[in-house]
Amino acid sequence: MIEVTDLTLGIHGTPILRDVSFDIRPGEVFGVVGESGSGKSLTALSLMQLLPEGAQTSGRAIFDDIDLLTQSERRMCALRGAEIGMIFQEPMTALNPVQTIGDQVAETLLVHGKAGRAEATQIAAERLARVGLPPEKVPLSRYPHELSGGQRQRVAIAMAIALRPRLLIADEPTTALDVTTQAQILALLKGLVTDEGMSLMLITHDLAVVAGMADRIVVMQAGQIVESGPTARVFQALSHPYTRQLFAASDHQPQRQPHVTDDPHLQMQGAVRDYHLPRRSLFGKAPTFRAVNDVTFTLRRGESLGLVGESGSGKSTLARAVLGLEPLQAGRILLDGAPVRAGDPRMQVVFQDPYGSFNPRHRVARLVAEPFHTMGHPHDADARIAEALTDVGLTPSDADKYIHEFSGGQRQRIAIARALITRPELIVLDEAVSALDVSVRANVLDLLADLQARYGLSYLFITHDLQVVRAITDRVLVMQAGRIVEEGPTERVLSAPEHPYTRDLIAAAPAIPAEWRNHA
Amino acid sequence: MLRYATLRFLSLTLSLIVASVVIFAVIEVIPGDPAAFMLGMNASPDTVAALRADLGLEGSVPARYLAWVGGMLTGDFGTSYTYRVPVADLVAERLKVSLPLAAYALALSTLIAMPVGILAAARRGRATDYGIMGATQLGIAVPNFWFAMLLVLVFAINLPWFSAGGFPGWEAGLWPGLKALTLPAIALALPQASILARVLRSALIETLEQDYIRTARAKGLSRGQALRGHALRNALIPVLTILGLQFSFLLAGAIIIENVFFLPGLGRLIFQGITQRDLVVVESVTMLLVFAVIAVTFLVDLAYAAADPRLRRRR
């Protein structure tokens, strides 16, 4: 149905894509896999001719019998939305905040002149119902900010399929969503392919997602296709080294030698954290939201404890409370038997965002030395900065650089160096590997395992990702709506979950079929 | 929506009360004895005492403040010492010039800025955009009263199309009145239009880079359709803020421009008040100006909520 031959793309002279060739057949799910910067999104935008300014394409992309790359803008406008639909990664920003969802879906029909206003509204209601937003539950008059991320992504899908296009391009459609929502959206997309007979081009970084969805896949690296074929064959053969590396990294298990003691290191006892919500009436009492609800657990010295939950479960609030940054309304948190406080050199943290974690105006030496604040700069500060940088696989000379000179993975290593500088006993890792590409993530997990063994550290590992929990934790807590619903050894919880929510989480997590993993 | 409006109303009412205290304090408390101040050094104690009684300055400060505020709430702005007429009458007379002038200028400024700003954003990075940006850069730098003089020079002195100043009064008819206000309104509007056009352009360019514009384009909207259908309404939200702020500049500008064109508006009244030390006039007119700014702020806040559904429920 669509045949791309030798697609080459440059932006302002910088080569982005080279000789990309593939074809998508009617009614199939076609997966495009690659890490960030591999060019997978720009491939899709080339087909839509929605490239940034300064883009130059060559090659052919034959859709039916026309070449998408040479169509006039006017002709492309007629094709977009009608013949080819597209949805994007970020549902929170993909919808116009000042227009109702009904109008936004109806617009697809109106702009192509396929329906009058009344009829368009009627069809919009039907399509929204088809994607799981029936008007009796979610009226057409809702604005995007009144919907959850998953609901917004459903609206985006309804807009894209309003005219029953023959090809739907989905660019990382579930990356920003929770795992249970992801499973629902993927099921919806699969159902649409079956029911409507359309083709789906599914772009993702997640091998497990394509494994469960795609009929055929291509693997992209640095603007080129390195491997392609039916999904099962690609996974079983792994003929290209990059595919093999990607595959190995996707469920990488670092070598760990845990030395868990019985000594309680961090104890949370009946912790409660309430937030005030905006007042509903002018003089009424402000309602409160209980983000952390009566949480009790113990982290033993040398242990790696996972805390897993979806967004809004309260896990980040809990992390900040452990760090002494959130006042509690009830209960207490003890480190070595004494209440936790911010600035305690025995406890450090690594955050998720490798880009927002550092003051861009300071050099690495100053960034890494920040935790010295409460204990005073030791006389051998420079030596300890060099040591910490060496510990995380960087060099002492990196201390003089600024943070923008480093990649995402290197920044996360610097964040770990900052956490090591006070020679702490406990490190809180708040989604510390979530923003990293799989191969980088595998390296950072190895580093964390190594550091734990070397320094006898305790880890509190907060994440939404069961894969990470499996890789690096001894025991796991499952958090839902502010409460711990299940607790136990990681192996046991993942293989035989007891709480229904844990079961849902595990069932929803996409996985590469076991029979494809034999050679790993 | 109602909750938001009520909260803003209460907050701005508070601002208004504090503003009235500030003005009252500056005019009536800081000079010590306003009556002696108004009459100057050579006044005899008897005349000062008479004026003091005349102005109602006998009571305590809080009582006088309450009397002043209470008077204004019922339309009694006091009596001008120099004109010997109620300030309310003077203000009403002068507003017939100042208000149409400000409105005329606001309308002109918006009418010029909207198409120009949209055009510049749509032609971003091309010659049209650079031309518009250069022209507006110049427009911002020109002081409105100087621009007014140049307009007089060209269109009243060299070309006798307009009169160089004065106001025939609305009794002379709508057209002569509008004609007399046209040059002043242009002088006021052009610098404000330049600012507004630039704000609109950058707001539009910023919204055009948002994800939902890409979504709209993926639905099949052309660049122009996406700009008109999605970017414009979102860009209007920051533009509204500027429009609200501009009102106070227009008001201040109008006061100055009235001097260039010898228009009998609030501006002339207040400057005469200052030179003649007529504190009653200064006090009431400044309070009125501050009230106007706060009232417009409130209207802008409401328009803001109407334009942005996210505000209606939140806060």
Add this chain to the structure above:
Amino acid sequence: MRLPVQLILGGVLAGLFLALALISLVWTPHDVVALSIADRLQAPSARFLLGTDHLGRDILSMIMVGARTSLAVALVAVGIGIVVGVPLGLLAAATRGSLLDEVVMRGNDLVFAFPSLVIAILITAVFGPSAVNAIIAIGIFNIPVFARVTRGAALSLWTLDYILAARVAGKGRARISVEHILPNILNLLIVQGTIQFSLGILAEAALSYVGLGAQPPTPSWGRMLAEAQTMIYTNPWLPVLPGLAIVLTVLGLNLMGDGLRDLLDPRLRRVRA
């Protein structure tokens, strides 16, 4: 690093008038206070490069001293805005949602309701006109501008992880504000400062034009225009030069502001990095 064209052009224009103002401190071609009826309303000549006004004063000298008045008033007013407004904005952001934040923000609303001109009118009505009035009036209006810009920028920084990391290190809000927030909003403040500087020059000109600013015999551009206006029929060129001086200075500062924004905007820099 390549400097934006606007920055260079703006810098040259603003620099020219700054130089004129500085030179006027030690030397002017003629005495601006001395009147000479014999030399009144001269056309430009070798002796009077830009001609003379109705009292025989040298226009070039008046423009030089006028530059001094304008720049000084606007600069001090920006200083007031920064010195008071920035700490208020930092404080409000650091205590977001608290009573203090609310008071600062409502205080801002209040001051915004007083245009500079109204403040100047109030002060003049009671204390009489002077350049100091102009400084106070413009300066007070600058305070909420800087407070608001600072607070807005600081609030978005407070959500970043590096602030959280600093709090984990045990640093207090004041220290974080100075060490992490202020340096990262400095760019924005420099750009805003340039804008307020140019607005200050316009405001000073307007105030002295209506007689609420610097008083005779101190020359100021606004009053030169007011005096020129009375002779507009007989000497139509008289208002041109002081007006051009204002336009070029303001234009120069605005161009500098735009150029600085291009140079310092973190978003643009991220693209380049």
